[in-house]
Amino acid sequence: MDRPKPNARKRLLANKLRRLRENAGLTQVEAGAPMRFNKNKMSRIELGYLPDYNGFVALLDRYGVIVSDYDDWVRQYDRAFEKGWWHAYGLDDMSYISLEADADEVRVYEFGIVPGLLQTEAGMRAAFAGAREPLSPRRLENEIAVRLRRQARLTDDDPPLKFHAIIDESVLRRPDLVPHEQCAQLEQIIERAELPNVTVQVVPINHGFHSGRNGSFTILSYPRLREPDIAYIEHGFGSLQFEKAKDVNVARLVFRHLADLALDEPDSIRLIRQVIAET
Structure with missing residues:
Protein backbone atom coordinates (compact mmCIF):
# COMPACT_ATOMS: atom_id res chain seq x y z
CA MET A 1 0.00 0.00 0.00
CA LYS A 83 -4.02 17.27 11.76
CA GLY A 84 -5.10 20.64 10.38
CA TRP A 85 -8.49 22.14 11.21
CA TRP A 86 -9.61 21.38 7.64
CA HIS A 87 -9.73 17.63 8.37
CA ALA A 88 -12.96 18.20 10.29
CA TYR A 89 -14.51 19.32 6.99
CA GLY A 90 -13.38 16.29 5.00
CA LEU A 91 -10.35 17.92 3.35
CA ASP A 92 -6.93 16.28 3.31
CA ASP A 93 -3.45 17.70 3.76
CA MET A 94 -2.80 17.84 0.03
CA SER A 95 -5.39 20.54 -0.58
CA TYR A 96 -4.63 24.20 -1.24
CA ILE A 97 -5.99 24.99 2.24
CA SER A 98 -2.98 23.39 3.91
CA LEU A 99 -0.64 25.65 1.92
CA GLU A 100 -2.61 28.79 2.71
CA ALA A 101 -2.97 27.95 6.42
CA ASP A 102 0.75 28.54 7.11
CA ALA A 103 1.21 31.45 4.71
CA ASP A 104 1.68 35.01 5.98
CA GLU A 105 0.92 36.61 2.63
CA VAL A 106 -1.17 35.60 -0.36
CA ARG A 107 -1.06 37.29 -3.75
CA VAL A 108 -3.67 36.22 -6.28
CA TYR A 109 -4.50 37.18 -9.84
CA GLU A 110 -8.02 36.16 -10.80
CA PHE A 111 -9.25 36.11 -14.36
CA GLY A 112 -12.33 33.94 -13.88
CA ILE A 113 -14.15 34.55 -10.58
CA VAL A 114 -14.03 36.77 -7.51
CA PRO A 115 -11.19 35.45 -5.28
CA GLY A 116 -12.49 33.14 -2.57
CA LEU A 117 -11.21 35.36 0.26
CA LEU A 118 -13.38 38.20 -1.07
CA GLN A 119 -16.57 36.28 -1.87
CA THR A 120 -19.92 36.72 -0.15
CA GLU A 121 -21.77 33.56 0.84
CA ALA A 122 -24.04 34.00 -2.19
CA GLY A 123 -20.94 34.31 -4.35
CA MET A 124 -19.53 31.11 -2.86
CA ARG A 125 -22.73 29.20 -3.59
CA ALA A 126 -22.71 30.42 -7.19
CA ALA A 127 -19.06 29.41 -7.60
CA PHE A 128 -19.61 25.94 -6.17
CA ALA A 129 -22.74 25.50 -8.30
CA GLY A 130 -20.51 25.74 -11.36
CA ALA A 131 -18.32 22.84 -10.24
CA ARG A 132 -17.77 20.01 -12.73
CA GLU A 133 -19.27 17.52 -10.28
CA PRO A 134 -22.29 18.72 -8.25
CA LEU A 135 -21.66 18.86 -4.49
CA SER A 136 -23.92 17.10 -2.03
CA PRO A 137 -25.78 19.47 0.35
CA ARG A 138 -23.48 18.47 3.23
CA ARG A 139 -20.32 18.90 1.17
CA LEU A 140 -21.53 22.29 -0.05
CA GLU A 141 -22.11 23.55 3.50
CA ASN A 142 -18.67 22.24 4.53
CA GLU A 143 -17.00 24.03 1.62
CA ILE A 144 -18.73 27.29 2.55
CA ALA A 145 -17.75 26.89 6.22
CA VAL A 146 -14.12 26.33 5.18
CA ARG A 147 -14.09 29.41 2.98
CA LEU A 148 -15.62 31.58 5.72
CA ARG A 149 -13.00 30.32 8.17
CA ARG A 150 -10.27 31.17 5.67
CA GLN A 151 -11.69 34.68 5.29
CA ALA A 152 -11.55 35.17 9.06
CA ARG A 153 -7.76 35.30 8.82
CA LEU A 154 -8.07 38.71 7.16
CA THR A 155 -9.57 40.20 10.33
CA ASP A 156 -9.15 37.83 13.28
CA ASP A 157 -5.52 36.68 13.12
CA ASP A 158 -2.73 38.54 14.89
CA PRO A 159 -1.04 39.44 12.66
CA PRO A 160 -3.74 39.17 10.00
CA LEU A 161 -3.09 37.53 6.66
CA LYS A 162 -1.72 39.96 4.07
CA PHE A 163 -3.75 39.68 0.89
CA HIS A 164 -3.20 41.33 -2.48
CA ALA A 165 -5.79 40.57 -5.15
CA ILE A 166 -5.60 41.66 -8.77
CA ILE A 167 -8.93 41.08 -10.52
CA ASP A 168 -9.77 41.36 -14.20
CA GLU A 169 -12.63 43.83 -14.77
CA SER A 170 -14.59 41.15 -16.64
CA VAL A 171 -14.96 39.26 -13.34
CA LEU A 172 -16.84 42.21 -11.85
CA ARG A 173 -19.25 42.39 -14.78
CA ARG A 174 -20.19 38.73 -15.14
CA PRO A 175 -23.90 38.12 -14.31
CA ASP A 176 -23.17 35.23 -11.95
CA LEU A 177 -25.58 36.57 -9.32
CA VAL A 178 -28.95 38.33 -9.31
CA PRO A 179 -28.50 42.13 -9.26
CA HIS A 180 -28.86 42.74 -5.51
CA GLU A 181 -26.50 39.86 -4.70
CA GLN A 182 -24.03 41.10 -7.30
CA CYS A 183 -24.06 44.57 -5.72
CA ALA A 184 -23.52 43.03 -2.29
CA GLN A 185 -20.57 41.08 -3.68
CA LEU A 186 -18.96 44.19 -5.13
CA GLU A 187 -19.60 46.14 -1.91
CA GLN A 188 -17.85 43.39 0.04
CA ILE A 189 -14.77 43.70 -2.19
CA ILE A 190 -14.70 47.43 -1.40
CA GLU A 191 -15.15 46.74 2.32
CA ARG A 192 -12.28 44.23 2.35
CA ALA A 193 -10.07 46.68 0.47
CA GLU A 194 -10.43 49.11 3.38
CA LEU A 195 -8.52 46.70 5.64
CA PRO A 196 -4.85 47.74 6.05
CA ASN A 197 -3.65 44.23 5.22
CA VAL A 198 -5.71 43.92 2.01
CA THR A 199 -4.95 45.43 -1.40
CA VAL A 200 -7.35 45.18 -4.34
CA GLN A 201 -6.55 46.22 -7.89
CA VAL A 202 -8.54 45.86 -11.10
CA VAL A 203 -7.15 45.34 -14.59
CA PRO A 204 -9.46 47.28 -16.97
CA ILE A 205 -10.91 45.42 -19.93
CA ASN A 206 -9.60 48.08 -22.32
CA HIS A 207 -6.02 46.91 -21.77
CA GLY A 208 -6.69 44.17 -24.32
CA PHE A 209 -4.25 41.25 -24.43
CA HIS A 210 -1.79 40.86 -21.53
CA SER A 211 0.00 38.04 -19.69
CA GLY A 212 -2.88 37.65 -17.23
CA ARG A 213 -5.11 36.41 -20.03
CA ASN A 214 -3.30 33.08 -19.75
CA GLY A 215 -5.09 32.31 -16.50
CA SER A 216 -5.33 32.82 -12.75
CA PHE A 217 -2.59 31.99 -10.25
CA THR A 218 -1.63 32.43 -6.60
CA ILE A 219 1.67 33.11 -4.82
CA LEU A 220 2.00 32.16 -1.15
CA SER A 221 4.74 33.59 1.09
CA TYR A 222 6.09 32.29 4.42
CA PRO A 223 8.43 34.89 5.96
CA ARG A 224 7.83 33.79 9.56
CA LEU A 225 8.77 30.21 8.66
CA ARG A 226 11.69 31.54 6.61
CA GLU A 227 10.50 29.38 3.72
CA PRO A 228 10.57 30.22 -0.01
CA ASP A 229 7.43 31.27 -1.85
CA ILE A 230 5.15 28.75 -3.54
CA ALA A 231 3.20 29.37 -6.75
CA TYR A 232 -0.13 27.60 -7.22
CA ILE A 233 -2.43 27.19 -10.20
CA GLU A 234 -5.87 25.59 -10.12
CA HIS A 235 -7.35 24.42 -13.41
CA GLY A 236 -10.26 22.40 -14.71
CA PHE A 237 -8.50 19.05 -14.25
CA GLY A 238 -6.81 19.64 -10.89
CA SER A 239 -4.01 21.87 -9.66
CA LEU A 240 -0.28 22.50 -9.99
CA GLN A 241 2.15 23.59 -7.29
CA PHE A 242 5.52 25.16 -8.13
CA GLU A 243 8.35 25.30 -5.59
CA LYS A 244 11.44 25.64 -7.81
CA ALA A 245 12.92 29.13 -7.50
CA LYS A 246 12.98 29.78 -11.26
CA ASP A 247 9.28 28.92 -11.63
CA VAL A 248 8.19 30.97 -8.62
CA ASN A 249 10.30 33.91 -9.80
CA VAL A 250 8.42 33.91 -13.11
CA ALA A 251 5.13 34.03 -11.18
CA ARG A 252 6.39 36.96 -9.11
CA LEU A 253 7.48 38.84 -12.25
CA VAL A 254 4.09 38.29 -13.91
CA PHE A 255 2.28 39.44 -10.76
CA ARG A 256 4.38 42.61 -10.57
CA HIS A 257 3.69 43.25 -14.26
CA LEU A 258 -0.06 42.86 -13.68
CA ALA A 259 0.11 45.14 -10.61
CA ASP A 260 1.72 47.81 -12.79
CA LEU A 261 -0.85 47.23 -15.52
CA ALA A 262 -3.82 47.41 -13.14
CA LEU A 263 -5.41 50.56 -11.78
CA ASP A 264 -4.09 51.64 -8.40
CA GLU A 265 -6.37 50.83 -5.49
CA PRO A 266 -8.29 54.17 -5.29
CA ASP A 267 -9.01 54.06 -9.04
CA SER A 268 -9.91 50.38 -8.77
CA ILE A 269 -12.45 51.14 -6.05
CA ARG A 270 -13.91 53.93 -8.17
CA LEU A 271 -14.31 51.48 -11.05
CA ILE A 272 -16.03 48.94 -8.79
CA ARG A 273 -18.44 51.64 -7.59
CA GLN A 274 -19.15 52.51 -11.22
CA VAL A 275 -19.98 48.86 -11.93
CA ILE A 276 -22.32 48.85 -8.91
CA ALA A 277 -24.11 51.92 -10.26
CA GLU A 278 -24.55 50.20 -13.62
CA THR A 279 -25.85 46.94 -12.13
Missing part, protein backbone atom coordinates in the same frame (compact mmCIF):
# COMPACT_ATOMS: atom_id res chain seq x y z
CA ASP A 2 1.38 3.41 -0.96
CA ARG A 3 2.26 5.77 1.87
CA PRO A 4 0.23 8.99 1.88
CA LYS A 5 2.01 11.95 0.34
CA PRO A 6 3.57 14.36 2.87
CA ASN A 7 1.49 17.38 3.82
CA ALA A 8 2.65 20.96 3.30
CA ARG A 9 4.10 21.30 6.80
CA LYS A 10 6.19 18.15 6.41
CA ARG A 11 7.49 19.30 3.05
CA LEU A 12 8.38 22.73 4.43
CA LEU A 13 10.27 21.16 7.34
CA ALA A 14 11.96 18.72 4.95
CA ASN A 15 13.19 21.67 2.87
CA LYS A 16 14.74 23.15 6.02
CA LEU A 17 16.51 19.87 6.78
CA ARG A 18 17.89 19.80 3.24
CA ARG A 19 19.25 23.34 3.63
CA LEU A 20 20.82 22.42 6.99
CA ARG A 21 22.57 19.50 5.30
CA GLU A 22 23.78 21.65 2.42
CA ASN A 23 25.03 24.35 4.82
CA ALA A 24 26.92 21.64 6.71
CA GLY A 25 28.62 20.66 3.43
CA LEU A 26 27.36 17.07 3.55
CA THR A 27 26.03 14.84 0.81
CA GLN A 28 22.95 12.75 1.55
CA VAL A 29 25.14 9.65 1.94
CA GLU A 30 27.52 11.42 4.35
CA ALA A 31 24.67 12.90 6.37
CA GLY A 32 22.82 9.61 6.81
CA ALA A 33 25.81 7.33 7.47
CA PRO A 34 25.96 7.66 11.32
CA MET A 35 22.23 6.77 11.57
CA ARG A 36 22.56 4.10 8.86
CA PHE A 37 20.15 6.07 6.67
CA ASN A 38 20.99 5.16 3.09
CA LYS A 39 20.77 7.62 0.19
CA ASN A 40 17.26 6.48 -0.71
CA LYS A 41 16.01 7.09 2.83
CA MET A 42 17.69 10.50 3.00
CA SER A 43 16.13 11.44 -0.32
CA ARG A 44 12.68 10.47 0.96
CA ILE A 45 13.24 12.44 4.18
CA GLU A 46 14.02 15.53 2.12
CA LEU A 47 10.83 15.01 0.15
CA GLY A 48 8.80 15.19 3.35
CA TYR A 49 8.72 11.58 4.56
CA LEU A 50 10.15 12.56 7.93
CA PRO A 51 11.89 10.03 10.19
CA ASP A 52 10.75 9.15 13.72
CA TYR A 53 11.54 11.60 16.52
CA ASN A 54 14.89 10.02 17.44
CA GLY A 55 16.00 10.02 13.81
CA PHE A 56 14.96 13.66 13.45
CA VAL A 57 16.95 14.75 16.52
CA ALA A 58 19.93 12.71 15.30
CA LEU A 59 19.85 14.64 12.02
CA LEU A 60 19.77 17.96 13.89
CA ASP A 61 22.86 16.88 15.81
CA ARG A 62 24.53 15.71 12.61
CA TYR A 63 23.90 19.11 11.01
CA GLY A 64 25.40 21.02 13.95
CA VAL A 65 22.20 22.48 15.44
CA ILE A 66 22.96 23.47 19.03
CA VAL A 67 20.86 21.86 21.77
CA SER A 68 19.48 25.20 22.96
CA ASP A 69 17.81 25.57 19.52
CA TYR A 70 16.15 22.15 19.61
CA ASP A 71 12.88 23.37 21.12
CA ASP A 72 11.90 25.37 18.03
CA TRP A 73 12.78 22.48 15.72
CA VAL A 74 10.81 20.00 17.85
CA ARG A 75 7.78 22.32 17.80
CA GLN A 76 7.96 22.36 14.01
CA TYR A 77 8.30 18.56 13.98
CA ASP A 78 5.27 18.07 16.23
CA ARG A 79 3.22 20.56 14.22
CA ALA A 80 4.05 18.75 10.98
CA PHE A 81 2.27 15.66 12.33
CA GLU A 82 -0.78 17.50 13.67
Whole structure:
Protein backbone atom coordinates (compact mmCIF):
# COMPACT_ATOMS: atom_id res chain seq x y z
CA MET A 1 0.00 0.00 0.00
CA ASP A 2 1.38 3.41 -0.96
CA ARG A 3 2.26 5.77 1.87
CA PRO A 4 0.23 8.99 1.88
CA LYS A 5 2.01 11.95 0.34
CA PRO A 6 3.57 14.36 2.87
CA ASN A 7 1.49 17.38 3.82
CA ALA A 8 2.65 20.96 3.30
CA ARG A 9 4.10 21.30 6.80
CA LYS A 10 6.19 18.15 6.41
CA ARG A 11 7.49 19.30 3.05
CA LEU A 12 8.38 22.73 4.43
CA LEU A 13 10.27 21.16 7.34
CA ALA A 14 11.96 18.72 4.95
CA ASN A 15 13.19 21.67 2.87
CA LYS A 16 14.74 23.15 6.02
CA LEU A 17 16.51 19.87 6.78
CA ARG A 18 17.89 19.80 3.24
CA ARG A 19 19.25 23.34 3.63
CA LEU A 20 20.82 22.42 6.99
CA ARG A 21 22.57 19.50 5.30
CA GLU A 22 23.78 21.65 2.42
CA ASN A 23 25.03 24.35 4.82
CA ALA A 24 26.92 21.64 6.71
CA GLY A 25 28.62 20.66 3.43
CA LEU A 26 27.36 17.07 3.55
CA THR A 27 26.03 14.84 0.81
CA GLN A 28 22.95 12.75 1.55
CA VAL A 29 25.14 9.65 1.94
CA GLU A 30 27.52 11.42 4.35
CA ALA A 31 24.67 12.90 6.37
CA GLY A 32 22.82 9.61 6.81
CA ALA A 33 25.81 7.33 7.47
CA PRO A 34 25.96 7.66 11.32
CA MET A 35 22.23 6.77 11.57
CA ARG A 36 22.56 4.10 8.86
CA PHE A 37 20.15 6.07 6.67
CA ASN A 38 20.99 5.16 3.09
CA LYS A 39 20.77 7.62 0.19
CA ASN A 40 17.26 6.48 -0.71
CA LYS A 41 16.01 7.09 2.83
CA MET A 42 17.69 10.50 3.00
CA SER A 43 16.13 11.44 -0.32
CA ARG A 44 12.68 10.47 0.96
CA ILE A 45 13.24 12.44 4.18
CA GLU A 46 14.02 15.53 2.12
CA LEU A 47 10.83 15.01 0.15
CA GLY A 48 8.80 15.19 3.35
CA TYR A 49 8.72 11.58 4.56
CA LEU A 50 10.15 12.56 7.93
CA PRO A 51 11.89 10.03 10.19
CA ASP A 52 10.75 9.15 13.72
CA TYR A 53 11.54 11.60 16.52
CA ASN A 54 14.89 10.02 17.44
CA GLY A 55 16.00 10.02 13.81
CA PHE A 56 14.96 13.66 13.45
CA VAL A 57 16.95 14.75 16.52
CA ALA A 58 19.93 12.71 15.30
CA LEU A 59 19.85 14.64 12.02
CA LEU A 60 19.77 17.96 13.89
CA ASP A 61 22.86 16.88 15.81
CA ARG A 62 24.53 15.71 12.61
CA TYR A 63 23.90 19.11 11.01
CA GLY A 64 25.40 21.02 13.95
CA VAL A 65 22.20 22.48 15.44
CA ILE A 66 22.96 23.47 19.03
CA VAL A 67 20.86 21.86 21.77
CA SER A 68 19.48 25.20 22.96
CA ASP A 69 17.81 25.57 19.52
CA TYR A 70 16.15 22.15 19.61
CA ASP A 71 12.88 23.37 21.12
CA ASP A 72 11.90 25.37 18.03
CA TRP A 73 12.78 22.48 15.72
CA VAL A 74 10.81 20.00 17.85
CA ARG A 75 7.78 22.32 17.80
CA GLN A 76 7.96 22.36 14.01
CA TYR A 77 8.30 18.56 13.98
CA ASP A 78 5.27 18.07 16.23
CA ARG A 79 3.22 20.56 14.22
CA ALA A 80 4.05 18.75 10.98
CA PHE A 81 2.27 15.66 12.33
CA GLU A 82 -0.78 17.50 13.67
CA LYS A 83 -4.02 17.27 11.76
CA GLY A 84 -5.10 20.64 10.38
CA TRP A 85 -8.49 22.14 11.21
CA TRP A 86 -9.61 21.38 7.64
CA HIS A 87 -9.73 17.63 8.37
CA ALA A 88 -12.96 18.20 10.29
CA TYR A 89 -14.51 19.32 6.99
CA GLY A 90 -13.38 16.29 5.00
CA LEU A 91 -10.35 17.92 3.35
CA ASP A 92 -6.93 16.28 3.31
CA ASP A 93 -3.45 17.70 3.76
CA MET A 94 -2.80 17.84 0.03
CA SER A 95 -5.39 20.54 -0.58
CA TYR A 96 -4.63 24.20 -1.24
CA ILE A 97 -5.99 24.99 2.24
CA SER A 98 -2.98 23.39 3.91
CA LEU A 99 -0.64 25.65 1.92
CA GLU A 100 -2.61 28.79 2.71
CA ALA A 101 -2.97 27.95 6.42
CA ASP A 102 0.75 28.54 7.11
CA ALA A 103 1.21 31.45 4.71
CA ASP A 104 1.68 35.01 5.98
CA GLU A 105 0.92 36.61 2.63
CA VAL A 106 -1.17 35.60 -0.36
CA ARG A 107 -1.06 37.29 -3.75
CA VAL A 108 -3.67 36.22 -6.28
CA TYR A 109 -4.50 37.18 -9.84
CA GLU A 110 -8.02 36.16 -10.80
CA PHE A 111 -9.25 36.11 -14.36
CA GLY A 112 -12.33 33.94 -13.88
CA ILE A 113 -14.15 34.55 -10.58
CA VAL A 114 -14.03 36.77 -7.51
CA PRO A 115 -11.19 35.45 -5.28
CA GLY A 116 -12.49 33.14 -2.57
CA LEU A 117 -11.21 35.36 0.26
CA LEU A 118 -13.38 38.20 -1.07
CA GLN A 119 -16.57 36.28 -1.87
CA THR A 120 -19.92 36.72 -0.15
CA GLU A 121 -21.77 33.56 0.84
CA ALA A 122 -24.04 34.00 -2.19
CA GLY A 123 -20.94 34.31 -4.35
CA MET A 124 -19.53 31.11 -2.86
CA ARG A 125 -22.73 29.20 -3.59
CA ALA A 126 -22.71 30.42 -7.19
CA ALA A 127 -19.06 29.41 -7.60
CA PHE A 128 -19.61 25.94 -6.17
CA ALA A 129 -22.74 25.50 -8.30
CA GLY A 130 -20.51 25.74 -11.36
CA ALA A 131 -18.32 22.84 -10.24
CA ARG A 132 -17.77 20.01 -12.73
CA GLU A 133 -19.27 17.52 -10.28
CA PRO A 134 -22.29 18.72 -8.25
CA LEU A 135 -21.66 18.86 -4.49
CA SER A 136 -23.92 17.10 -2.03
CA PRO A 137 -25.78 19.47 0.35
CA ARG A 138 -23.48 18.47 3.23
CA ARG A 139 -20.32 18.90 1.17
CA LEU A 140 -21.53 22.29 -0.05
CA GLU A 141 -22.11 23.55 3.50
CA ASN A 142 -18.67 22.24 4.53
CA GLU A 143 -17.00 24.03 1.62
CA ILE A 144 -18.73 27.29 2.55
CA ALA A 145 -17.75 26.89 6.22
CA VAL A 146 -14.12 26.33 5.18
CA ARG A 147 -14.09 29.41 2.98
CA LEU A 148 -15.62 31.58 5.72
CA ARG A 149 -13.00 30.32 8.17
CA ARG A 150 -10.27 31.17 5.67
CA GLN A 151 -11.69 34.68 5.29
CA ALA A 152 -11.55 35.17 9.06
CA ARG A 153 -7.76 35.30 8.82
CA LEU A 154 -8.07 38.71 7.16
CA THR A 155 -9.57 40.20 10.33
CA ASP A 156 -9.15 37.83 13.28
CA ASP A 157 -5.52 36.68 13.12
CA ASP A 158 -2.73 38.54 14.89
CA PRO A 159 -1.04 39.44 12.66
CA PRO A 160 -3.74 39.17 10.00
CA LEU A 161 -3.09 37.53 6.66
CA LYS A 162 -1.72 39.96 4.07
CA PHE A 163 -3.75 39.68 0.89
CA HIS A 164 -3.20 41.33 -2.48
CA ALA A 165 -5.79 40.57 -5.15
CA ILE A 166 -5.60 41.66 -8.77
CA ILE A 167 -8.93 41.08 -10.52
CA ASP A 168 -9.77 41.36 -14.20
CA GLU A 169 -12.63 43.83 -14.77
CA SER A 170 -14.59 41.15 -16.64
CA VAL A 171 -14.96 39.26 -13.34
CA LEU A 172 -16.84 42.21 -11.85
CA ARG A 173 -19.25 42.39 -14.78
CA ARG A 174 -20.19 38.73 -15.14
CA PRO A 175 -23.90 38.12 -14.31
CA ASP A 176 -23.17 35.23 -11.95
CA LEU A 177 -25.58 36.57 -9.32
CA VAL A 178 -28.95 38.33 -9.31
CA PRO A 179 -28.50 42.13 -9.26
CA HIS A 180 -28.86 42.74 -5.51
CA GLU A 181 -26.50 39.86 -4.70
CA GLN A 182 -24.03 41.10 -7.30
CA CYS A 183 -24.06 44.57 -5.72
CA ALA A 184 -23.52 43.03 -2.29
CA GLN A 185 -20.57 41.08 -3.68
CA LEU A 186 -18.96 44.19 -5.13
CA GLU A 187 -19.60 46.14 -1.91
CA GLN A 188 -17.85 43.39 0.04
CA ILE A 189 -14.77 43.70 -2.19
CA ILE A 190 -14.70 47.43 -1.40
CA GLU A 191 -15.15 46.74 2.32
CA ARG A 192 -12.28 44.23 2.35
CA ALA A 193 -10.07 46.68 0.47
CA GLU A 194 -10.43 49.11 3.38
CA LEU A 195 -8.52 46.70 5.64
CA PRO A 196 -4.85 47.74 6.05
CA ASN A 197 -3.65 44.23 5.22
CA VAL A 198 -5.71 43.92 2.01
CA THR A 199 -4.95 45.43 -1.40
CA VAL A 200 -7.35 45.18 -4.34
CA GLN A 201 -6.55 46.22 -7.89
CA VAL A 202 -8.54 45.86 -11.10
CA VAL A 203 -7.15 45.34 -14.59
CA PRO A 204 -9.46 47.28 -16.97
CA ILE A 205 -10.91 45.42 -19.93
CA ASN A 206 -9.60 48.08 -22.32
CA HIS A 207 -6.02 46.91 -21.77
CA GLY A 208 -6.69 44.17 -24.32
CA PHE A 209 -4.25 41.25 -24.43
CA HIS A 210 -1.79 40.86 -21.53
CA SER A 211 0.00 38.04 -19.69
CA GLY A 212 -2.88 37.65 -17.23
CA ARG A 213 -5.11 36.41 -20.03
CA ASN A 214 -3.30 33.08 -19.75
CA GLY A 215 -5.09 32.31 -16.50
CA SER A 216 -5.33 32.82 -12.75
CA PHE A 217 -2.59 31.99 -10.25
CA THR A 218 -1.63 32.43 -6.60
CA ILE A 219 1.67 33.11 -4.82
CA LEU A 220 2.00 32.16 -1.15
CA SER A 221 4.74 33.59 1.09
CA TYR A 222 6.09 32.29 4.42
CA PRO A 223 8.43 34.89 5.96
CA ARG A 224 7.83 33.79 9.56
CA LEU A 225 8.77 30.21 8.66
CA ARG A 226 11.69 31.54 6.61
CA GLU A 227 10.50 29.38 3.72
CA PRO A 228 10.57 30.22 -0.01
CA ASP A 229 7.43 31.27 -1.85
CA ILE A 230 5.15 28.75 -3.54
CA ALA A 231 3.20 29.37 -6.75
CA TYR A 232 -0.13 27.60 -7.22
CA ILE A 233 -2.43 27.19 -10.20
CA GLU A 234 -5.87 25.59 -10.12
CA HIS A 235 -7.35 24.42 -13.41
CA GLY A 236 -10.26 22.40 -14.71
CA PHE A 237 -8.50 19.05 -14.25
CA GLY A 238 -6.81 19.64 -10.89
CA SER A 239 -4.01 21.87 -9.66
CA LEU A 240 -0.28 22.50 -9.99
CA GLN A 241 2.15 23.59 -7.29
CA PHE A 242 5.52 25.16 -8.13
CA GLU A 243 8.35 25.30 -5.59
CA LYS A 244 11.44 25.64 -7.81
CA ALA A 245 12.92 29.13 -7.50
CA LYS A 246 12.98 29.78 -11.26
CA ASP A 247 9.28 28.92 -11.63
CA VAL A 248 8.19 30.97 -8.62
CA ASN A 249 10.30 33.91 -9.80
CA VAL A 250 8.42 33.91 -13.11
CA ALA A 251 5.13 34.03 -11.18
CA ARG A 252 6.39 36.96 -9.11
CA LEU A 253 7.48 38.84 -12.25
CA VAL A 254 4.09 38.29 -13.91
CA PHE A 255 2.28 39.44 -10.76
CA ARG A 256 4.38 42.61 -10.57
CA HIS A 257 3.69 43.25 -14.26
CA LEU A 258 -0.06 42.86 -13.68
CA ALA A 259 0.11 45.14 -10.61
CA ASP A 260 1.72 47.81 -12.79
CA LEU A 261 -0.85 47.23 -15.52
CA ALA A 262 -3.82 47.41 -13.14
CA LEU A 263 -5.41 50.56 -11.78
CA ASP A 264 -4.09 51.64 -8.40
CA GLU A 265 -6.37 50.83 -5.49
CA PRO A 266 -8.29 54.17 -5.29
CA ASP A 267 -9.01 54.06 -9.04
CA SER A 268 -9.91 50.38 -8.77
CA ILE A 269 -12.45 51.14 -6.05
CA ARG A 270 -13.91 53.93 -8.17
CA LEU A 271 -14.31 51.48 -11.05
CA ILE A 272 -16.03 48.94 -8.79
CA ARG A 273 -18.44 51.64 -7.59
CA GLN A 274 -19.15 52.51 -11.22
CA VAL A 275 -19.98 48.86 -11.93
CA ILE A 276 -22.32 48.85 -8.91
CA ALA A 277 -24.11 51.92 -10.26
CA GLU A 278 -24.55 50.20 -13.62
CA THR A 279 -25.85 46.94 -12.13
